[in-house]
Amino acid sequence: MHPVEPKLVLISLLVQLGVAAAVSSSLARSTLFRRLLLAPERSPSDRLKLVALICAPLVLGVWIRAVVPNFLAADISLATVILLGIIVGTPMASVGAIALSLPAMLHREYLSLPVNLMAAAVSGLFYRFVDVEAIWSFSPMIDLSLYRWVRRNLRRPHLDRQVFLLLIIALLQLAASEIAEFYPHRYFSLGSNVWLLQLAICAATPVLVGIPLKIWNAIRIEDKLEQQARLLLEARLDALQRQINPHFLFNTLNSIGSLIRVEPDMAREMVNRLANILRILLRTREAFVPFRDELAFTDDYLGIEVVRFGEKLRVVKEIAPETLDLVVPSMLLQPLIENSIKHGLEPRISGGTVTLRSRVRGQRLLLEVEDDGVGVAPERPLHSGSGLVRPSTGIGMKNVRERMEVLYGADAVMEMESRPGRGTRITLEMPIVDSTDLAGGRGEPRR
Numbered sequence: 001m002h003p004v005e006p007k008l009v010l011i012s013l014l015v016q017l018g019v020a021a022a023v024s025s026s027l028a029r030s031t032l033f034r035r036l037l038l039a040p041e042r043s044p045s046d047r048l049k050l051v052a053l054i055c056a057p058l059v060l061g062v063w064i065r066a067v068v069p070n071f072l073a074a075d076i077s078l079a080t081v082i083l084l085g086i087i088v089g090t091p092m093a094s095v096g097a098i099a100l101s102l103p104a105m106l107h108r109e110y111l112s113l114p115v116n117l118m119a120a121a122v123s124g125l126f127y128r129f130v131d132v133e134a135i136w137s138f139s140p141m142i143d144l145s146l147y148r149w150v151r152r153n154l155r156r157p158h159l160d161r162q163v164f165l166l167l168i169i170a171l172l173q174l175a176a177s178e179i180a181e182f183y184p185h186r187y188f189s190l191g192s193n194v195w196l197l198q199l200a201i202c203a204a205t206p207v208l209v210g211i212p213l214k215i216w217n218a219i220r221i222e223d224k225l226e227q228q229a230r231l232l233l234e235a236r237l238d239a240l241q242r243q244i245n246p247h248f249l250f251n252t253l254n255s256i257g258s259l260i261r262v263e264p265d266m267a268r269e270m271v272n273r274l275a276n277i278l279r280i281l282l283r284t285r286e287a288f289v290p291f292r293d294e295l296a297f298t299d300d301y302l303g304i305e306v307v308r309f310g311e312k313l314r315v316v317k318e319i320a321p322e323t324l325d326l327v328v329p330s331m332l333l334q335p336l337i338e339n340s341i342k343h344g345l346e347p348r349i350s351g352g353t354v355t356l357r358s359r360v361r362g363q364r365l366l367l368e369v370e371d372d373g374v375g376v377a378p379e380r381p382l383h384s385g386s387g388l389v390r391p392s393t394g395i396g397m398k399n400v401r402e403r404m405e406v407l408y409g410a411d412a413v414m415e416m417e418s419r420p421g422r423g424t425r426i427t428l429e430m431p432i433v434d435s436t437d438l439a440g441g442r443g444e445p446r447r
Contacts, residue, residue, distance in 0.1 A: 014073075023057050051093070061074035080096065087213075131410055131411075326365055327433050370426070
């Protein structure tokens, strides 16, 4: 470890934080970087470009630190390698580690490469075994992370991934400082014999990793909100153009006309239900609504369908009371119900039953729409291999899947099970979200 004055250590830590924030903010303005960062799946060449964009200015920083006396703050290579490991994995993080080690090795700091490769391997394991949202939600506010961890563990002891990552980063920095102390001319790392300063160095490294994650996560959230607004608009337009299309309106009005004389009360009820549907569809919608409101919307839709189909259409509800106040994406069930009636029950001469179910399992909300109709032919694809299924039954189903992907990411599951001649069941599984957990009352749930 190079002998460094305590004042210079503190100044260097402050400047490093500024360097991390400045580089992260500059990269966030790049269209290419945003495209690579936000890509749902990256090819190896995309990952390599992402690593190159992140490392390019920081390689220059390592070189400046090596040639300019007492300019230690320019080198944040260890934190950068850890950051690469948790967002692109070990192989590409190792490429970044080699690039960041080259300027140091040219100045005979030969241990830079193995130390950086070790950091890439350890942080890459976190990327491999932890879901992506746990990485992006990592907070550089160490005191708050520890405070939340203590509170949660007082109620229900468990291993918190956020605190686990914090400890990994701090231990990697501590190991790097110890290596620098034993081999001061073969590896560089900030360090101090004063334990308070050494603690500050180990605490600053998680912040150096967390600052870029916070800045770039803001970009992700902004992009998700834009996607959600677009998908919500498409859902409204799709409902107006498809579910409440002229054919549907024509049939509904015909049914009302035939009921006016013989059953005026039922005709009046159908008019009210149709008015409720149109009112909800035409007004500005929130991204999330209480489940009881979503059920009220589907009740109006099903009420009209039941009158139109008569005894051929039966509706069964198995709704757990504890699910009524939970929030769900708006207009989530109606496309699934419409799909069941149109593709499952309408082709069947005797009609059938649509069953709606809701229940809570652990910290997850499960919703089911099931019919006993004709089912889906075996040759029609039901699954895409992993993640959310991609049913091949129309725009409405595709819209539901895409909106759940945007809102919940990998935390959402959509499954379709069908048996020809016996019916189809669609299951939606999503994290439980309280209305107080929504960012600003709308948009996406807080992680």
